[in-house]
Amino acid sequence: MTAPFGRRLTTVSQGRDVGAYRVITAVDREGPDPEPGQFYMLAAAERWGGGESERPWLPRAFSYARARPAHGGGVELDFLLEAVGPGTERLAELERGDGLWLTGPLGVGFSPADRPLLVGGGIGAAPLLCLQDQHPDAPVLLGFRSAAYAEAAALFEGPVGLCTDDGSAGRQAFVTELLRERLDSGEGQTVYACGPPAMLEAVRALCAEREVPAQLALESGMACGFGACFGCVVPTRSGYVRLCVDGPVLDAAELVTAEVPGAGH
Amino acid sequence: MTAPFGRRLTTVSQGRDVGAYRVITAVDREGPDPEPGQFYMLAAAERWGGGESERPWLPRAFSYARARPAHGGGVELDFLLEAVGPGTERLAELERGDGLWLTGPLGVGFSPADRPLLVGGGIGAAPLLCLQDQHPDAPVLLGFRSAAYAEAAALFEGPVGLCTDDGSAGRQAFVTELLRERLDSGEGQTVYACGPPAMLEAVRALCAEREVPAQLALESGMACGFGACFGCVVPTRSGYVRLCVDGPVLDAAELVTAEVPGAGH
């Protein structure tokens, strides 16, 4: 599905905290339905620029977490945010009624597969929410730093496999340990994963060893989101590809590593 | 009176509209009492930068309009603002509790004189308020664009000579006409004036013709306010002088003209 051309001004209909994260909801009147794994470039309509060291200035990329038909037409989008710098901090401040610039949906999302297994690390849980809406029976494995972050697990339907780095919620483990156990017990034909670079790399390696196909939603620094700047490239077996137009979801088989210099925080 | 060294963070105790203008009040705990005609460099603590075309970025100069001892020590300062661009617009948004960076009091104010006549044009009324506090019996002549601006006249004690460009409040006249009448009737031994460049120039010429001494509070674009940048200079009979340290009040006799390129708006 292609995006409407140009950025458009939407209105935030809700902003709420979910543990250490924030969910902002906006109604996109003109936009088409996005597909899981696709993303939007977002910028606050006010006070975008001029923060600490005069940033943010460029828009920021966000997977949509959930989409539903909006009252009165269009689609209502949820974004799950982690405030890690000036852009995400500003977006996390947005409240009902605030303006939000949005371009998208952009990029190539997850491609259909049977018996998927959903694996998320931290804020990487975001695109798994809409994936779960599509695959309600798929097992969901989530890893977080600590209990405050793990509250995002409650956004999923039904029980999920949960672990935290410090054991303050769920098991004390990395989510890749949970994944290893599931894979070793033969569960899941395809892994859909999103999370920090090191986790994705572990997922890639685990799946590669076991010859389980995996689709990984990567991150890299993006300036434009629509293939204009060549800033977001990641190395693949066939050279650099632009994550914003050829991803953000890539087939793990394409990657030598999921650790991209400069990605993550 | 010298200023404390460095800018300091104060808190806005009140922001209120006065017709088309805005008055913001802040408590300066460390600062000394300013003298009429002195000014402060102000910047909002938040959202200073990043507006339309990423401005404001430098602080802006403002005469204090009134000063009084503050509850709990220090001095409470009123500033009368006209929103003419990004800096004044941002300052005019400030409300009780907002942070305000302040440096000052700066510059050389009005020097003592007998039987003064106070003449203000538009926002030039600001420094006349504290002058009136010192010279309660001095006649005050004020000119404004229209009634909405003329509401600032109510900030003065007692009756004032009032005119507007469009006659919507007081006489339809320029304030220099009022001044001419007073001077011609022999009133006033010294003129204290503040206002837009063209008005000050008319005041200067009127007073020069009649050999009445005049002290004019000028404006020019300022980057620093403490003599560092040499950006605020105005031409005088003895060459350029820095308005921020040698003014903003200048003896009219020093000036060939009060119209400074780039000043006003």
Next chain:
Amino acid sequence: MSRSIELCGVELRGPVLNGSGTFDAIAAHRAFGDELYARFPFDAFVSKTITVEPREGNPLPRLWETPAGLINSIGLPNKGLDGFLASDLPRLAEVPVPLVVSVMGFSVSELKRLVTAVAARDEVAMLELNFSCPNVETGLIMGADPGETARAVERLRPLTEKPLIVKLTPNATDPAAVAAAAEGTGADGLSLINTLKGMAIDPRTGRPWLGATTGGVSGPAVKAIALQQVHQVSARVKLPLIGMGGIQSGRDAADFLLAGATAIAVGTENFRDPAAGSRVAAELEAVFRNEREYLGEWAPPMSGRGSQ
């Protein structure tokens, strides 16, 4: 939209181009579909710079946000001349405005090959010569040195009748001297500015952030610098100038026209809004409409040239 202009003999429906490397019409068509062509934001389209050999581009990371600007070290990834001609050019021909192809050579002979091959194609209306790279034969940055520029343009000029636009680098002591050299040897127009050399330090490691250590600064942060160079160059040469550097609004665009440019290009602002070109054009039109006198007073680069 707006009034048409003539740029180097080519009629354009308006004065707004894109900066090379800041809009990929092929990728944007994938992202936005046919609406892109229906509402194409530029009046001529400038391709990303191509080279003779294919290039992967620079190591990662490639982007750093600065106060009101961006540092990029993209490194001219492209399919190379043959790949471009075979797979990109036919698709760029679908773009509903004249096409400018930007080329960079690391020697005059590379440039000759590029100009000959690209100019031969009907899809191409004009060529832009990106001279911001060293000549491997002399070690000098072509676009920073009047002699290098003259030697190159002189030998490229006979190869085509199509307009040759020289893109100037701002990292030069005297861009106007380079401009004069290009004019003197037969260039048809000039584009300026390219990015300014810049660098950022990774706050977490204390080492340079960019994979290539340094990059180029663009965006509003450089607008004042760009405007000065346009002004200075336009005082020295008669060639039409395409002004760029930090243009975000129609007012910014008007500033460049007033400083002496015939057309303007939107670069980094495209990243903030893919349709920025259209917005800039509409805002510029409003400046013309509402402030005729304002523009008339100084140097009305479009009136007279405009066809309506």
Next chain:
Amino acid sequence: MSRSIELCGVELRGPVLNGSGTFDAIAAHRAFGDELYARFPFDAFVSKTITVEPREGNPLPRLWETPAGLINSIGLPNKGLDGFLASDLPRLAEVPVPLVVSVMGFSVSELKRLVTAVAARDEVAMLELNFSCPNVETGLIMGADPGETARAVERLRPLTEKPLIVKLTPNATDPAAVAAAAEGTGADGLSLINTLKGMAIDPRTGRPWLGATTGGVSGPAVKAIALQQVHQVSARVKLPLIGMGGIQSGRDAADFLLAGATAIAVGTENFRDPAAGSRVAAELEAVFRNEREYLGEWAPPMSGRGSQ
């Protein structure tokens, strides 16, 4: 505050200077009284550039605010050499840190007069040579041309034992070549960057805003450009560098040290806060304290040189 450093053989209590022309200690003393000296924000004080003849400076207006920056066209107003020596220097001697006097000459003979007269005064610890102006004899900007720089430094070097710091202009194709020329002819240190040429259009008239048409851009907008030049110059020369351009915070200052500077200078940020130098020094100290490893990893320009 903080750790002392040695700069061109002069011991300073810390690494934070001011950029020439961005702080007038005499005027600031009038504004802030003795508290200025008690809390003096810099570890060495650099005077505004002086010339042989008195100058009124440029026509008005002289300032324009840009995105995260400032354009100034002040035009070096000063009392001239004699006026400076007679009335400013005695007052600058009260400043509680070593004094650097910045001089500019429009010919080598003017420079010789300035250096001889200024260096003879005990109040002066070092001299800064502001080479951002044309040599009236050759028409070339001294600091943009390695040959001009070498010729000047060569003839000034014998005149004094005091450190000579050359201030580089960023408006040059190859600032590192100029730096190398200064090093080769006996300069003791380098300051960079001066302002970048810039311009603004008055939105009300469509004409250049500044009385002098063009000016120089400073502030955070130029930081990435300055950092790149410091990095590039430090790779080429061994001289100590005073890095500046858009420094607002201790983190910015650390960036310059990591890029190869020995000391840093705060310029336009002084206008936003007269005590900015002290804040930058304190923040820099915190970076050193809390992130030792961070600074150690790359190039610890202060450790080793610092005396405590």
